[in-house]
Amino acid sequence: MLYHLLYPLNEIFSPFNVFRYITFRTAWATITALMIAFLAGPWLIKKLKKFKVGQQIRGDGPKSHLNKAGTPTMGGILIVGAIVISTVLWTDLKNKYVWLLLFTTVSLGILGFIDDYLKIKKVESKGLSARYKFLWQIVISLIVALVLYFDPKDPYNSMLIIPFFKRWLIDLGIFYIPFAVIVIVGASNAVNLTDGIDGLATGLVGIAAIANAGLVYISGHAQFSKYLQVLYLPGTGELTVFCGAMLGACLGFLWYNSFPADVFMGDVGSLSLGGALGALAVITKHEIVLTLVGGIFVIEALSVIFQVGAYKLTGKRVFKMAPIHHHFELKGWPEPKVIIRFWIAGIILALLSLSTLKLR
Numbered sequence: 001m002l003y004h005l006l007y008p009l010n011e012i013f014s015p016f017n018v019f020r021y022i023t024f025r026t027a028w029a030t031i032t033a034l035m036i037a038f039l040a041g042p043w044l045i046k047k048l049k050k051f052k053v054g055q056q057i058r059g060d061g062p063k064s065h066l067n068k069a070g071t072p073t074m075g076g077i078l079i080v081g082a083i084v085i086s087t088v089l090w091t092d093l094k095n096k097y098v099w100l101l102l103f104t105t106v107s108l109g110i111l112g113f114i115d116d117y118l119k120i121k122k123v124e125s126k127g128l129s130a131r132y133k134f135l136w137q138i139v140i141s142l143i144v145a146l147v148l149y150f151d152p153k154d155p156y157n158s159m160l161i162i163p164f165f166k167r168w169l170i171d172l173g174i175f176y177i178p179f180a181v182i183v184i185v186g187a188s189n190a191v192n193l194t195d196g197i198d199g200l201a202t203g204l205v206g207i208a209a210i211a212n213a214g215l216v217y218i219s220g221h222a223q224f225s226k227y228l229q230v231l232y233l234p235g236t237g238e239l240t241v242f243c244g245a246m247l248g249a250c251l252g253f254l255w256y257n258s259f260p261a262d263v264f265m266g267d268v269g270s271l272s273l274g275g276a277l278g279a280l281a282v283i284t285k286h287e288i289v290l291t292l293v294g295g296i297f298v299i300e301a302l303s304v305i306f307q308v309g310a311y312k313l314t315g316k317r318v319f320k321m322a323p324i325h326h327h328f329e330l331k332g333w334p335e336p337k338v339i340i341r342f343w344i345a346g347i348i349l350a351l352l353s354l355s356t357l358k359l360r
Helices: 002-011 014-020 022-050 063-068 076-090 096-121 130-149 173-194 200-219 222-227 236-257 266-283 287-293 295-314 324-330 335-355
Strands: 159-161 169-171
Touching: 002 014, 002 076, 014 022, 022 076, 022 200, 022 236, 076 096, 076 236, 076 266, 096 130, 096 236, 096 266, 130 173, 130 266, 159 173, 159 287, 173 200, 173 266, 173 287, 173 295, 200 222, 200 236, 200 266, 200 287, 200 295, 200 335, 236 266, 266 287, 287 295, 287 335, 295 324, 295 335, 324 335
Parallel strands: none
Antiparallel strands: 159 169
16 A cells, blocks of 8 residues: 555655565565554453453363463454555555465454354354364365466466476466365464464464565566576565565564463464465465475474374374474473474474575
């Protein structure tokens, strides 16, 4: 919005020319989202407490978590709101990819909101059934996949890029649609599974947002992509602003979500943030790189899959508890240590993902 309002005035007042630069708008999108989340945080926490929107704690989880019962949840409303407001203020709203990302974030946020609301409204309720939630995740992701696949202006709409190789593209054809759906739905659920201890998912999403900002900016920059021999994708550079808004929102929310948490993001936050990361990867053709950028999310999801699979096949468990962050808690790691070590691993994986730009 500000881009459209102020940039045209550069002919009258030359300093407004800075609005043409993605880096300038990304910086301010980050600051804007951070300030919205930070300043609105106390008000939202107060409202959530007033309406008794408290977290239910699983009885079969780590015993150290039982004292968290009643902590306000659904704080993801703050994250989604900060991202949307900041993105609308600082991006070029004529960019179709921006609207696709906003659609994914808001739609999955609404789905998560309904799930959280049902958990709170009914005692002992588990919210939406897994089947119903999964169905709507597929529908939302399918809409994104179809829009991208049938884009007549995108010559790479069905291509899968293999990192570490120069221009190695695999044409998936019509199968790109289910592939894109799997990426978005998988990312959404992976972040949801990771959101089990204070600040863990919030910090990891912020780290992923920084790495994605670098990847997206270079892919959307004609000269940089040519120099690094990366596939140039016109229009995707604008998504750097969205990444900045995501980072700012996560940082602002982390102030209240860090251990010991004053508020949890709930499914409204985890489903929307994970879906946004997945959609971002699909739009910018970084689906495989996403497994590095969000490596911890992948490990968390796989730990649940292995745990369930092993128990059904052998009657034995691979981990003390899944997702894997609970395994380390039961091994005696204090919760803050689990969080910090997972963040460190997330930073290392994010740096490795950025190395794919040069190692080709």
